[in-house]
Amino acid sequence: MKITLKDGNVIEYSEPLRVIDIAENISPGLARNACAAIVNGEEKDLRYMIEEDATLEIVPFGSKEGNHAFRHSSAHLMAQAVQHLYPAAKFAIGPAIDDGFYYDIEFEEPISQDDLPKIEEEMKRIVKEDIPIERYILSREEALKWAHDEGEIYKVELITDLPEDAIISFYRQGDFTDLCAGPHLMSTGAIKAFKLTSLAGAYWRGDEKNKMLTRIYGVSFPKKKDLDEYLERLEEAKKRDHRKLGREMELFTFMDEGPGFAFFLPKGMVLKNTLMEYWRKVHDRYDYKEISTPIMLTQDLWETSGHWDHYRDNIYTSVIDDQAYAIKPMNCPGAMLVYGAGQHSYRELPLRIAEVGLVHRHEMSGVLHGLMRVRAFNQDDAHIFITIDQIKDEVENVIHLIDEVYKHFDFKYHVELSTRPEDSMGTDEEWNAAISGLKEVLEKIGLPYEINEGDGAFYGPKIDFHLEDSIGRTWQCGTIQLDFQMPRRFNLEYIGADGERHMPIVIHRVAFGSIERFIGILIEHYAGKFPFWLAPVQVKVLPVSRNTQDYAQEVMTLLRSRGIRAEIDDRDEKIGFKVRSAQMEKVPYSLILGQREAEDRTVSVRILDEGEAGVKALDVFVDEIANQA
RNA sequence: GCCGAAGUGGCUCAGUGGUAGAGCAAUUCACUCGUAAUGAAUAGGUCGUGAGUUCAAUCCUCACCUUCGGCUCCA
Known part of the structure; x- marks a missing residue:
């Protein structure tokens, strides 16, 4: 059989071989560093037997797939240690994540942060033993029997939910066995450096109706040096924490009297005003008009817009003269009213109406986080009214604006296209047309994008901008959303060249997103050392x-x-x-x-x-x- | 909202069942000084809030509030 390597070299073998043997054959160093393999484009184990011609890439730690296998094996290692110390623990899921791994576990007695070192010690012991990891396959019946016998109720559920034709694989390391698709490392000895970082509650299957399990997070690396560097990066992030710097630099504060509502102090206001001065300059150049609409409007309006149906849980309400009112969670209905209040000609379009609007949203208490997640914030919103022919040009125009703004702060970014969510308005045809319109623009200007299935707004699909800060973290800020629904619900129209009434289309967009969150990101991005033009004191x-x-x-x-x-x-x-x-x-x-x-x-x-x-x-x-x- | 942890002067943090301390900051005084900390003195806290246990609670118990780490949600 012929094995084609990533560099194009072809090696011939006379008999079937495991990936690890081929790696060993190429070079012992490669075998030592290998974590997993990609065989014919599929992620496989190092113990995978290649029997015929194939393309092969052996991935070390440092590659996406390699890290994945390494961290996944780390999760198993931790689970094994937990099982030794807490024989009654029931295991749910334990995947690798970007920065490490976690395992969701049901404990008989709750454990605390103080128990983590004990688990780490046991993990170290298992690493030292260098226990080989083996893979084997069971039939659905055998797998279920195993799970029942072990009392692993979560595994029973997982196995039951596997598709008919799934290969049900298990990994065993010494006295610990786990249901797992893999791939995994060859033995526990490779996981030289690790740390259990935190303990948290997590719902079984992420559903708040389910039982809360204990999630243990950890990070792991092949070398101690890598772990140290990682921990240093965490320290650096801690030093840049906008909550700490915001207090030290007297930019903003929070009070018990208004949880989730930021107080901006004089220096924070200079920052905010300077930022908005820049924003107005840019938007003026791109031919936006600015409006301001009320913070409170009648509940009827929100029923008309659809927000009442789709967003009710987040809306604060009040009563004025026996009439129900809602405090705006979004700016769009106000903008729709402004547009609807006058007559419009096709000659005015695209009509770009911006509003730096203060919106209030009732967020669950547990999610509040400094300026990043608040209950009241300013959106640098704009609603652009266009004809159907103007969609592509205008979306492109907005992309250019956002690109210009992010570059001004030295942010790199990537974009995601979010498609129709479950709870949404409109027909499939409209959604498909809107989604393919956005795709075309992205492809035309050659902006690479990922698809974010089902993550659109309830009235239309969106392009999201995720910017990357100076220490490599990403934040979602800008979005561009295409909307056929609001214009219809508000009976918006313009007079076309043909003298007839037509319905405009609306683009909702933000560049900063939330001014508050953007300021939080800027503080962390610059570690409080703002560029001259933005510094509160220059x-x-x-x-x-x-x-x-x-x-x-x-x-x-x-x-x-x-x-x-x-x-x-x-x-x-x-x-x-x-x-x-x-x-x-x-x-x-x-x-x-x-x-x-x-x-x-x-x-x-x-x-x-x-x-x-x-x-x-x-x-x-x-x-x-x-x-x- | 849920799980876990925490809440002590403006900030960072000690501490104890017998009503509290340090450093920095602040104020005052002296020094008038050349590129990351001059010295001294003073003031400042009903120890998150409310209840309970106790002769006595900042410390123990419970409830609530807020914050932190997550889940979930999102700009």
Whole structure:
């Protein structure tokens, strides 16, 4: 048989061989690092027997498939340890995830964080024993019998739900056996470095009606160094946590009096206003008009829009003069009313109506998370009214706008196309037309995308923008949604070239998404060290002593007159102290002003994280910096 | 909402069944200083809220609130 490797080389063998043997044959190093294999495009085990011509890629840790196998085996390793320590534990599912693995387990007695080291110790012991992992197959009856005999009620359910023709495979390592599709490593010895990171509740099958199981999360790596690096990255993320920086930098806060409702402090407001100033400039250039609609509107309106049916659980309500009102969870109905209030000609379209609207949504208490997940936030919304022929051009136009905005913050991003959810309005034809329209645009401009099945809005499909921050995490921010439903429900129309009434189509879109969340992301992306134009305080003026305070005051007044956000630190402290405190406040520029500078009318510049940047003439520095802003 | 953990001066955190401490920050005073912490003094807390156990609760019990890690949901 001929084996075609990834690099195109072909090796011939006279008899069937396992993947691991072929790897060994190619090089012992390859075999040592191998985690799994891709045979004819399918993920397989290293113990998979190749019997005829095939393409073969042997994947090490570091590849997606390799990591998957490694982490999955780690989950089994943990399960084995748990079984040793808690024989009564029942196992549900234990998959690999992007950063590690978890296993959902039902314990007789609840366990706590303090029990994790004990489990880690047992895992270490099992790793040291280097127990071979074996794979075998059972018939459905045999598999069910095993699960019943073991009392593994969750496995019984899993086996029962497997499709008719499924191959039911098991993996055994010593005294531990688990139902599993694999692939897995060859033995437990490879899992050299791991850590159980957290403990959490998780519903069986993710359904809140089901029993809550205990989920243990862990990470694992072939080398200790990799684990250390991973833990360092976690530390870095912790340092950048916007909740911590937001407090330290006095940007925003939360109070018990309004859980999930952010309070913006003066410096946070500067940030927010600066951000919105930029946003308005961009949107003006792209020919958007801005409106503002009420936060509270009658309940009837939300019944008309469909929100009452589809979004009721999240809507806050109130009563005014015996009339039921809803506090808006979205801006669209307001925009529909504005459009509907006047007559429109096809000549006006595309009509781009933006609204930075404050929406309120009742989120479950357990999901609140700093600025990332709140109960009231501003959406940088816009509703674009177009004819059916304008869909592609306009979607493309919006994509360009969003692209421009993200690049401005040095974000990379990828897009996903979300299709029809279960709970939705409209006909299949409309949905299919809308989805294929969006696909065409993405393909036309060559933007790669993934499909996110069933994740669209209830009124139409959407393109979601997931941006990637400076430490590699992704966040969903922008979306573009195509909507045939709202225009119909609100009887919107425009007069066409033919003099007849036609129904426009609406594009809903946001670029930042939620201003609050975007600010949270920016804080973490920049680790609080905002670019000059965005920094709440841009320049800190530091007189060396009392003697140079007048000059420092003059410099600050000049900076402010040029629109630069400057503050003076005229405390009676040593210059080292003031420098340190300016650096800790993460102010981009510090100006050290002593006797020499005052006499020569210069400034000694210090740049955040870069240190001393030389002495410059005052007016030269001010000109330079005013251009940056 | 559910599972688990936590809540002590502005911040970070000690601590004890007999009504509380440190560092930083703040305030005042002295020093007037050249690129990441000058020194001293002062002030500041009904220990998340409410009930219970106890002679006595910040500490033990219960309920609630908030926060944190997840589930689920989402911008």
